[in-house]
Amino acid sequence: MALNPNLYGNGMPVAFVNEMFVLIRDGVEFEVDKIPGAPGGMGKAKGKIYLSNVRMVFVADKPTNNFIAFDMPLLYVHGEKFNQPIFHCNNISGLVEPVVPDDQHRALYSTHTFKILFKEGGCGTFVPLFFNLIKSVRQYNQQFGGPTEPRAPDPLRAAQTPVDEMMRHAYVDPNDPTRIFLQQPNSESQLRRRTYNPQTE
16 A cells, blocks of 8 residues: 555546556445544545556545555455445445555554445445456466466556456446546646656556
């Protein structure tokens, strides 16, 4: 994860090399713990989720307490679960590991708990695409990464995951306001990030 990733003026995340945006979902509420400066360490806001072949990025509609956006590499997400409570809205909960800078020790960073609450409309498009994409990213990582790496896998390895076929056969739920990217959005710049480490941007 990375707190407040680079965004364009319109709120769109600055893409990585080979990153393809799959969808955008408005009208969600996002909760994540262990946010510096947030009351009780809990970051909570309404906004939108961008899902790509590399990561999921929440962007707040109204940033508060230094909480503008939150970036979750798909390879670092685990324990994800779709919840359908009787008295509350459907949601996805899970855990995400931090992206640790190369010059820092892993013990200084702890795992975050997150929740995406679908407050406006259904989630019949978002949920299957999210779980299929996570599954594809993990399969690709196991096939080409191997479990013998001493460090966490490079989160950008997920950019090599083939997602075209999955997108062609995606089911679109008319009750779900999720918008699928049929072509990549025009960015304000052709500059693309090459690493999660800020010092080399």
